[in-house]
């Protein structure tokens with residue numbers, strides 16, 4: 001059914017992409033040049049301080065790796081005519097927000113301060129391995145947010161960074177939300193009623209985020225949505241978007257998972273026009289715009305910088 005929308009209205013802000021990791025592994029293949037053709041106007045470029053995916057090993061010096069990666073992101077942005085957004089009002093066309101997927105190199109609040117001054121604006125507390133800040137969803141003993149983690153989150157929010165709870169354990173999630181307001185999101189996640197693993201959030205956790213004016217980016221892979229078809233995934237997510245119209249956003253995690261986890265027709269950035277069109281059959285124009293663009297833009301305008 002047509003609701004009078006055109007794909008030319010398609011604008012996407014993607015809350016989590018591992019494009020930098022893709023470049024590190026395979027070289028710069030120029031794909032960023034084509035992003036506007038896929039509707040991608042803005043995205044969080046994640047710095048992933050590990051090698052490989054699931055059989056990953058830590059980089060030797062995660063802090064230095066993060067600092068170098070920030071420099072590399074500026075270089076990539078310059079090369080393709082994009083810009084790094086440092087304040088919320090700079091989030092818009094062809095803008096990159098620099099994110100870190102796990103505070104592994106942080107040993108002191110001033111480490112975070114230095115990365116912030118370099119341009120880091122989104123701090124993911126943890127990836128799949130526990131760190132000094134908090135327990136990960138993979139933790140064998142969920143100790144939640146540590147005192148140091150508390151200090152880091154406070155520092156991050158005080159500096160106008162946003163804090164990302166993707167990959168956090170349940171206890172970490174609730175520890176953070178019980179003490180902090182504002183600027184808190186889950187950048188790339190699925191839902192437990194679709195795939196019941198702790199990596200994904202419950203609808204109750206989504207409600208918690210919504211009550212704090214945060215946002216949740218849904219990721220498009222089997223790990224997050226279950227072994228489903230694109231049609232089924234889109235239908236399920238659309239119903240969540242209708243229930244949480246101001247909270248739901250996109251955090252694809254593209255380039256961050258292997259082929260075996262791809263949902264057919266929704267596994268890569270080139271699929272975005274197809275994904276957008278599929279959602280347009282379930283969401284009206286306003287919801288479509290909120291989900292793919294506006295909620296995330298509004299969030300960064302409110303909390304970043």
Ligand SMILES: [Zn+2]
Pocket residue numbers: 101166167188253256
């Ligand atoms: Zn991730």
